[in-house]
Amino acid sequence: MSYTLIGSLRSPFVRTCRLLMLQHGLDFHFRVLNFVDDEKDAAALAKETPINKVPVLVDGEQKVFDSRVIVSYLAKKHAWPELSIDDENRISVIYSCMDASVILFLMRHDKYDMQRSGFFLSRQRARIVSNIEYLxxxxxxxxxxxxKHWNYPTMSLFSYIFWAEKRELLVVGEYPVLERFMNRFAQAPGVRETTF
Ligand SMILES: N[C@@H](CCC(=O)N[C@@H](CS)C(=O)NCC(=O)O)C(=O)O
Structure with missing residues:
Protein backbone atom coordinates (compact mmCIF):
# COMPACT_ATOMS: atom_id res chain seq x y z
CA MET A 1 0.00 0.00 0.00
CA SER A 2 1.32 3.44 -0.82
CA TYR A 3 1.98 6.23 1.69
CA THR A 4 0.33 9.63 1.89
CA LEU A 5 2.56 12.55 2.78
CA ILE A 6 0.64 15.59 3.98
CA GLY A 7 2.46 18.87 3.56
CA SER A 8 2.78 22.24 1.92
CA LEU A 9 4.65 22.75 -1.34
CA ARG A 10 7.12 25.13 0.25
CA SER A 11 7.97 23.68 3.66
CA PRO A 12 11.64 22.63 3.81
CA PHE A 13 10.76 19.83 6.26
CA VAL A 14 8.25 18.45 3.76
CA ARG A 15 10.58 18.84 0.80
CA THR A 16 13.28 16.89 2.61
CA CYS A 17 10.87 13.98 3.13
CA ARG A 18 9.79 14.12 -0.51
CA LEU A 19 13.39 14.11 -1.74
CA LEU A 20 14.26 11.09 0.39
CA MET A 21 11.10 9.20 -0.59
CA LEU A 22 11.77 9.92 -4.28
CA GLN A 23 15.39 8.84 -3.94
CA HIS A 24 14.33 5.53 -2.42
CA GLY A 25 11.60 4.98 -5.00
CA LEU A 26 8.77 4.90 -2.44
CA ASP A 27 5.26 5.08 -3.81
CA PHE A 28 3.43 7.99 -2.17
CA HIS A 29 0.59 10.40 -2.68
CA PHE A 30 1.52 13.99 -1.85
CA ARG A 31 -1.49 15.71 -0.26
CA VAL A 32 -0.81 19.43 -0.51
CA LEU A 33 -2.27 21.63 2.24
CA ASN A 34 -1.41 25.29 1.87
CA PHE A 35 -2.22 26.04 5.50
CA VAL A 36 -0.51 29.47 5.56
CA ASP A 37 -2.69 31.10 2.90
CA ASP A 38 -5.80 28.93 2.73
CA GLU A 39 -8.24 28.69 5.63
CA LYS A 40 -9.84 25.44 4.44
CA ASP A 41 -6.42 23.81 4.18
CA ALA A 42 -5.51 25.13 7.64
CA ALA A 43 -8.67 23.52 9.08
CA ALA A 44 -7.92 20.26 7.25
CA LEU A 45 -4.39 20.17 8.67
CA ALA A 46 -5.66 20.81 12.21
CA LYS A 47 -7.87 17.71 11.83
CA GLU A 48 -4.89 15.56 10.80
CA THR A 49 -2.48 16.48 13.56
CA PRO A 50 -2.77 17.98 17.06
CA ILE A 51 0.69 19.55 16.50
CA ASN A 52 -0.73 21.41 13.48
CA LYS A 53 2.54 21.33 11.58
CA VAL A 54 3.60 19.69 8.34
CA PRO A 55 4.69 17.09 7.36
CA VAL A 56 2.53 14.17 8.46
CA LEU A 57 3.00 10.70 7.01
CA VAL A 58 0.04 8.35 6.72
CA ASP A 59 0.83 4.66 6.41
CA GLY A 60 -2.51 2.81 6.42
CA GLU A 61 -3.88 3.22 9.96
CA GLN A 62 -0.58 4.64 11.23
CA LYS A 63 0.09 8.37 11.29
CA VAL A 64 3.59 9.70 11.86
CA PHE A 65 4.21 13.29 13.00
CA ASP A 66 7.46 15.25 12.55
CA SER A 67 9.82 14.92 9.60
CA ARG A 68 12.66 13.46 11.63
CA VAL A 69 10.42 10.75 13.04
CA ILE A 70 8.99 10.16 9.56
CA VAL A 71 12.51 9.62 8.21
CA SER A 72 13.47 7.28 11.03
CA TYR A 73 10.18 5.37 10.59
CA LEU A 74 10.83 4.93 6.86
CA ALA A 75 14.51 4.13 7.45
CA LYS A 76 13.60 1.26 9.79
CA LYS A 77 10.82 -0.02 7.57
CA HIS A 78 12.90 -0.01 4.38
CA ALA A 79 16.29 -0.79 5.92
CA TRP A 80 17.98 2.44 4.83
CA PRO A 81 21.62 2.75 5.90
CA GLU A 82 22.12 4.08 9.43
CA LEU A 83 23.29 7.67 9.84
CA SER A 84 26.54 8.47 11.64
CA ILE A 85 26.35 10.56 14.80
CA ASP A 86 28.15 13.37 12.93
CA ASP A 87 25.40 13.36 10.30
CA GLU A 88 22.76 13.33 13.07
CA ASN A 89 24.45 16.40 14.58
CA ARG A 90 24.49 18.14 11.20
CA ILE A 91 20.79 17.43 10.78
CA SER A 92 20.14 18.92 14.25
CA VAL A 93 22.10 22.02 13.26
CA ILE A 94 20.26 22.39 9.93
CA TYR A 95 16.92 21.81 11.68
CA SER A 96 17.84 24.48 14.19
CA CYS A 97 18.22 26.92 11.25
CA MET A 98 14.87 25.80 9.89
CA ASP A 99 13.12 26.16 13.27
CA ALA A 100 14.62 29.62 13.89
CA SER A 101 13.70 30.74 10.36
CA VAL A 102 10.13 29.39 10.60
CA ILE A 103 9.72 31.43 13.82
CA LEU A 104 11.04 34.56 12.07
CA PHE A 105 8.82 33.90 9.05
CA LEU A 106 5.63 33.45 11.09
CA MET A 107 6.41 36.54 13.21
CA ARG A 108 6.96 38.63 10.11
CA HIS A 109 3.79 37.16 8.56
CA ASP A 110 1.86 38.36 11.64
CA LYS A 111 3.51 41.80 11.40
CA TYR A 112 5.51 41.64 14.60
CA ASP A 113 8.06 44.42 14.96
CA MET A 114 11.10 42.63 13.54
CA GLN A 115 13.42 45.57 14.33
CA ARG A 116 12.75 45.27 18.04
CA SER A 117 15.91 44.52 19.95
CA GLY A 118 15.82 41.83 22.59
CA PHE A 119 16.89 38.41 23.74
CA PHE A 120 14.47 36.29 21.71
CA LEU A 121 14.87 37.70 18.19
CA SER A 122 18.62 38.18 18.52
CA ARG A 123 19.06 34.54 19.60
CA GLN A 124 17.13 33.25 16.57
CA ARG A 125 19.30 35.29 14.20
CA ALA A 126 22.57 34.48 15.96
CA ARG A 127 21.69 30.78 15.92
CA ILE A 128 21.40 30.79 12.12
CA VAL A 129 24.81 32.47 11.73
CA SER A 130 26.63 30.16 14.16
CA ASN A 131 24.99 27.08 12.64
CA ILE A 132 26.16 28.05 9.14
CA GLU A 133 29.66 28.69 10.45
CA TYR A 134 29.69 25.24 12.11
CA LEU A 135 28.54 23.50 8.92
CA LYS A 148 26.53 9.23 -1.15
CA HIS A 149 26.71 13.00 -0.66
CA TRP A 150 23.06 13.43 -1.66
CA ASN A 151 21.49 12.25 1.57
CA TYR A 152 19.31 13.34 4.51
CA PRO A 153 21.63 16.13 5.75
CA THR A 154 22.36 17.55 2.29
CA MET A 155 18.70 17.32 1.20
CA SER A 156 17.60 19.19 4.32
CA LEU A 157 20.33 21.79 3.80
CA PHE A 158 19.31 22.31 0.17
CA SER A 159 15.61 22.52 1.11
CA TYR A 160 16.36 24.99 3.90
CA ILE A 161 18.52 27.36 1.84
CA PHE A 162 16.12 27.32 -1.13
CA TRP A 163 13.11 28.08 1.06
CA ALA A 164 14.85 30.68 3.24
CA GLU A 165 16.04 32.59 0.19
CA LYS A 166 12.58 32.50 -1.44
CA ARG A 167 11.03 33.76 1.79
CA GLU A 168 13.68 36.49 2.06
CA LEU A 169 14.93 35.17 5.37
CA LEU A 170 18.46 34.55 4.14
CA VAL A 171 20.58 36.41 1.60
CA VAL A 172 22.49 33.52 0.11
CA GLY A 173 24.97 35.88 -1.58
CA GLU A 174 26.17 36.84 1.90
CA TYR A 175 27.31 33.25 2.44
CA PRO A 176 29.52 32.18 -0.50
CA VAL A 177 29.78 28.68 0.96
CA LEU A 178 25.99 28.29 0.70
CA GLU A 179 25.89 29.82 -2.75
CA ARG A 180 28.51 27.37 -4.02
CA PHE A 181 26.62 24.46 -2.45
CA MET A 182 23.34 25.46 -4.11
CA ASN A 183 25.03 25.79 -7.50
CA ARG A 184 26.81 22.45 -7.14
CA PHE A 185 23.66 20.55 -6.13
CA ALA A 186 21.14 22.38 -8.37
CA GLN A 187 20.81 19.31 -10.63
CA ALA A 188 20.67 16.72 -7.83
CA PRO A 189 17.99 14.01 -8.16
CA GLY A 190 14.51 15.17 -7.17
CA VAL A 191 15.37 18.89 -7.03
CA ARG A 192 13.52 19.74 -10.22
CA GLU A 193 10.43 17.67 -9.29
CA THR A 194 10.17 19.35 -5.89
CA THR A 195 10.92 22.93 -6.93
CA PHE A 196 8.23 25.53 -6.23
N1 LIG B 1 9.93 19.53 13.91
C1 LIG B 1 8.94 19.60 12.85
C2 LIG B 1 8.85 21.03 12.34
C3 LIG B 1 7.81 21.18 11.25
C4 LIG B 1 7.48 22.65 10.98
O1 LIG B 1 7.88 23.56 11.71
N2 LIG B 1 6.73 22.84 9.90
C5 LIG B 1 6.28 24.18 9.59
C6 LIG B 1 6.26 24.40 8.10
S1 LIG B 1 7.85 24.66 7.45
C7 LIG B 1 4.86 24.33 10.11
O2 LIG B 1 4.03 23.49 9.82
N3 LIG B 1 4.59 25.41 10.83
C8 LIG B 1 3.30 25.71 11.31
C9 LIG B 1 3.34 26.35 12.66
O3 LIG B 1 4.45 26.56 13.19
O4 LIG B 1 2.27 26.64 13.17
C10 LIG B 1 9.30 18.63 11.73
O5 LIG B 1 10.49 18.33 11.57
O6 LIG B 1 8.41 18.12 11.04
Missing part, protein backbone atom coordinates in the same frame (compact mmCIF):
# COMPACT_ATOMS: atom_id res chain seq x y z
CA UNK A 136 30.84 25.36 6.51
CA UNK A 137 33.88 23.00 6.41
CA UNK A 138 31.58 20.02 5.84
CA UNK A 139 29.60 21.85 3.14
CA UNK A 140 32.75 22.81 1.24
CA UNK A 141 33.84 19.17 1.05
CA UNK A 142 30.56 17.94 -0.49
CA UNK A 143 30.82 16.62 -4.01
CA UNK A 144 27.65 16.25 -6.15
CA UNK A 145 29.39 13.55 -8.25
CA UNK A 146 29.45 11.32 -5.18
CA UNK A 147 25.92 9.83 -4.88
Missing amino acids: SPWIEALDPRNP
Whole structure:
Protein backbone atom coordinates (compact mmCIF):
# COMPACT_ATOMS: atom_id res chain seq x y z
CA MET A 1 0.00 0.00 0.00
CA SER A 2 1.32 3.44 -0.82
CA TYR A 3 1.98 6.23 1.69
CA THR A 4 0.33 9.63 1.89
CA LEU A 5 2.56 12.55 2.78
CA ILE A 6 0.64 15.59 3.98
CA GLY A 7 2.46 18.87 3.56
CA SER A 8 2.78 22.24 1.92
CA LEU A 9 4.65 22.75 -1.34
CA ARG A 10 7.12 25.13 0.25
CA SER A 11 7.97 23.68 3.66
CA PRO A 12 11.64 22.63 3.81
CA PHE A 13 10.76 19.83 6.26
CA VAL A 14 8.25 18.45 3.76
CA ARG A 15 10.58 18.84 0.80
CA THR A 16 13.28 16.89 2.61
CA CYS A 17 10.87 13.98 3.13
CA ARG A 18 9.79 14.12 -0.51
CA LEU A 19 13.39 14.11 -1.74
CA LEU A 20 14.26 11.09 0.39
CA MET A 21 11.10 9.20 -0.59
CA LEU A 22 11.77 9.92 -4.28
CA GLN A 23 15.39 8.84 -3.94
CA HIS A 24 14.33 5.53 -2.42
CA GLY A 25 11.60 4.98 -5.00
CA LEU A 26 8.77 4.90 -2.44
CA ASP A 27 5.26 5.08 -3.81
CA PHE A 28 3.43 7.99 -2.17
CA HIS A 29 0.59 10.40 -2.68
CA PHE A 30 1.52 13.99 -1.85
CA ARG A 31 -1.49 15.71 -0.26
CA VAL A 32 -0.81 19.43 -0.51
CA LEU A 33 -2.27 21.63 2.24
CA ASN A 34 -1.41 25.29 1.87
CA PHE A 35 -2.22 26.04 5.50
CA VAL A 36 -0.51 29.47 5.56
CA ASP A 37 -2.69 31.10 2.90
CA ASP A 38 -5.80 28.93 2.73
CA GLU A 39 -8.24 28.69 5.63
CA LYS A 40 -9.84 25.44 4.44
CA ASP A 41 -6.42 23.81 4.18
CA ALA A 42 -5.51 25.13 7.64
CA ALA A 43 -8.67 23.52 9.08
CA ALA A 44 -7.92 20.26 7.25
CA LEU A 45 -4.39 20.17 8.67
CA ALA A 46 -5.66 20.81 12.21
CA LYS A 47 -7.87 17.71 11.83
CA GLU A 48 -4.89 15.56 10.80
CA THR A 49 -2.48 16.48 13.56
CA PRO A 50 -2.77 17.98 17.06
CA ILE A 51 0.69 19.55 16.50
CA ASN A 52 -0.73 21.41 13.48
CA LYS A 53 2.54 21.33 11.58
CA VAL A 54 3.60 19.69 8.34
CA PRO A 55 4.69 17.09 7.36
CA VAL A 56 2.53 14.17 8.46
CA LEU A 57 3.00 10.70 7.01
CA VAL A 58 0.04 8.35 6.72
CA ASP A 59 0.83 4.66 6.41
CA GLY A 60 -2.51 2.81 6.42
CA GLU A 61 -3.88 3.22 9.96
CA GLN A 62 -0.58 4.64 11.23
CA LYS A 63 0.09 8.37 11.29
CA VAL A 64 3.59 9.70 11.86
CA PHE A 65 4.21 13.29 13.00
CA ASP A 66 7.46 15.25 12.55
CA SER A 67 9.82 14.92 9.60
CA ARG A 68 12.66 13.46 11.63
CA VAL A 69 10.42 10.75 13.04
CA ILE A 70 8.99 10.16 9.56
CA VAL A 71 12.51 9.62 8.21
CA SER A 72 13.47 7.28 11.03
CA TYR A 73 10.18 5.37 10.59
CA LEU A 74 10.83 4.93 6.86
CA ALA A 75 14.51 4.13 7.45
CA LYS A 76 13.60 1.26 9.79
CA LYS A 77 10.82 -0.02 7.57
CA HIS A 78 12.90 -0.01 4.38
CA ALA A 79 16.29 -0.79 5.92
CA TRP A 80 17.98 2.44 4.83
CA PRO A 81 21.62 2.75 5.90
CA GLU A 82 22.12 4.08 9.43
CA LEU A 83 23.29 7.67 9.84
CA SER A 84 26.54 8.47 11.64
CA ILE A 85 26.35 10.56 14.80
CA ASP A 86 28.15 13.37 12.93
CA ASP A 87 25.40 13.36 10.30
CA GLU A 88 22.76 13.33 13.07
CA ASN A 89 24.45 16.40 14.58
CA ARG A 90 24.49 18.14 11.20
CA ILE A 91 20.79 17.43 10.78
CA SER A 92 20.14 18.92 14.25
CA VAL A 93 22.10 22.02 13.26
CA ILE A 94 20.26 22.39 9.93
CA TYR A 95 16.92 21.81 11.68
CA SER A 96 17.84 24.48 14.19
CA CYS A 97 18.22 26.92 11.25
CA MET A 98 14.87 25.80 9.89
CA ASP A 99 13.12 26.16 13.27
CA ALA A 100 14.62 29.62 13.89
CA SER A 101 13.70 30.74 10.36
CA VAL A 102 10.13 29.39 10.60
CA ILE A 103 9.72 31.43 13.82
CA LEU A 104 11.04 34.56 12.07
CA PHE A 105 8.82 33.90 9.05
CA LEU A 106 5.63 33.45 11.09
CA MET A 107 6.41 36.54 13.21
CA ARG A 108 6.96 38.63 10.11
CA HIS A 109 3.79 37.16 8.56
CA ASP A 110 1.86 38.36 11.64
CA LYS A 111 3.51 41.80 11.40
CA TYR A 112 5.51 41.64 14.60
CA ASP A 113 8.06 44.42 14.96
CA MET A 114 11.10 42.63 13.54
CA GLN A 115 13.42 45.57 14.33
CA ARG A 116 12.75 45.27 18.04
CA SER A 117 15.91 44.52 19.95
CA GLY A 118 15.82 41.83 22.59
CA PHE A 119 16.89 38.41 23.74
CA PHE A 120 14.47 36.29 21.71
CA LEU A 121 14.87 37.70 18.19
CA SER A 122 18.62 38.18 18.52
CA ARG A 123 19.06 34.54 19.60
CA GLN A 124 17.13 33.25 16.57
CA ARG A 125 19.30 35.29 14.20
CA ALA A 126 22.57 34.48 15.96
CA ARG A 127 21.69 30.78 15.92
CA ILE A 128 21.40 30.79 12.12
CA VAL A 129 24.81 32.47 11.73
CA SER A 130 26.63 30.16 14.16
CA ASN A 131 24.99 27.08 12.64
CA ILE A 132 26.16 28.05 9.14
CA GLU A 133 29.66 28.69 10.45
CA TYR A 134 29.69 25.24 12.11
CA LEU A 135 28.54 23.50 8.92
CA SER A 136 30.84 25.36 6.51
CA PRO A 137 33.88 23.00 6.41
CA TRP A 138 31.58 20.02 5.84
CA ILE A 139 29.60 21.85 3.14
CA GLU A 140 32.75 22.81 1.24
CA ALA A 141 33.84 19.17 1.05
CA LEU A 142 30.56 17.94 -0.49
CA ASP A 143 30.82 16.62 -4.01
CA PRO A 144 27.65 16.25 -6.15
CA ARG A 145 29.39 13.55 -8.25
CA ASN A 146 29.45 11.32 -5.18
CA PRO A 147 25.92 9.83 -4.88
CA LYS A 148 26.53 9.23 -1.15
CA HIS A 149 26.71 13.00 -0.66
CA TRP A 150 23.06 13.43 -1.66
CA ASN A 151 21.49 12.25 1.57
CA TYR A 152 19.31 13.34 4.51
CA PRO A 153 21.63 16.13 5.75
CA THR A 154 22.36 17.55 2.29
CA MET A 155 18.70 17.32 1.20
CA SER A 156 17.60 19.19 4.32
CA LEU A 157 20.33 21.79 3.80
CA PHE A 158 19.31 22.31 0.17
CA SER A 159 15.61 22.52 1.11
CA TYR A 160 16.36 24.99 3.90
CA ILE A 161 18.52 27.36 1.84
CA PHE A 162 16.12 27.32 -1.13
CA TRP A 163 13.11 28.08 1.06
CA ALA A 164 14.85 30.68 3.24
CA GLU A 165 16.04 32.59 0.19
CA LYS A 166 12.58 32.50 -1.44
CA ARG A 167 11.03 33.76 1.79
CA GLU A 168 13.68 36.49 2.06
CA LEU A 169 14.93 35.17 5.37
CA LEU A 170 18.46 34.55 4.14
CA VAL A 171 20.58 36.41 1.60
CA VAL A 172 22.49 33.52 0.11
CA GLY A 173 24.97 35.88 -1.58
CA GLU A 174 26.17 36.84 1.90
CA TYR A 175 27.31 33.25 2.44
CA PRO A 176 29.52 32.18 -0.50
CA VAL A 177 29.78 28.68 0.96
CA LEU A 178 25.99 28.29 0.70
CA GLU A 179 25.89 29.82 -2.75
CA ARG A 180 28.51 27.37 -4.02
CA PHE A 181 26.62 24.46 -2.45
CA MET A 182 23.34 25.46 -4.11
CA ASN A 183 25.03 25.79 -7.50
CA ARG A 184 26.81 22.45 -7.14
CA PHE A 185 23.66 20.55 -6.13
CA ALA A 186 21.14 22.38 -8.37
CA GLN A 187 20.81 19.31 -10.63
CA ALA A 188 20.67 16.72 -7.83
CA PRO A 189 17.99 14.01 -8.16
CA GLY A 190 14.51 15.17 -7.17
CA VAL A 191 15.37 18.89 -7.03
CA ARG A 192 13.52 19.74 -10.22
CA GLU A 193 10.43 17.67 -9.29
CA THR A 194 10.17 19.35 -5.89
CA THR A 195 10.92 22.93 -6.93
CA PHE A 196 8.23 25.53 -6.23
N1 LIG B 1 9.93 19.53 13.91
C1 LIG B 1 8.94 19.60 12.85
C2 LIG B 1 8.85 21.03 12.34
C3 LIG B 1 7.81 21.18 11.25
C4 LIG B 1 7.48 22.65 10.98
O1 LIG B 1 7.88 23.56 11.71
N2 LIG B 1 6.73 22.84 9.90
C5 LIG B 1 6.28 24.18 9.59
C6 LIG B 1 6.26 24.40 8.10
S1 LIG B 1 7.85 24.66 7.45
C7 LIG B 1 4.86 24.33 10.11
O2 LIG B 1 4.03 23.49 9.82
N3 LIG B 1 4.59 25.41 10.83
C8 LIG B 1 3.30 25.71 11.31
C9 LIG B 1 3.34 26.35 12.66
O3 LIG B 1 4.45 26.56 13.19
O4 LIG B 1 2.27 26.64 13.17
C10 LIG B 1 9.30 18.63 11.73
O5 LIG B 1 10.49 18.33 11.57
O6 LIG B 1 8.41 18.12 11.04
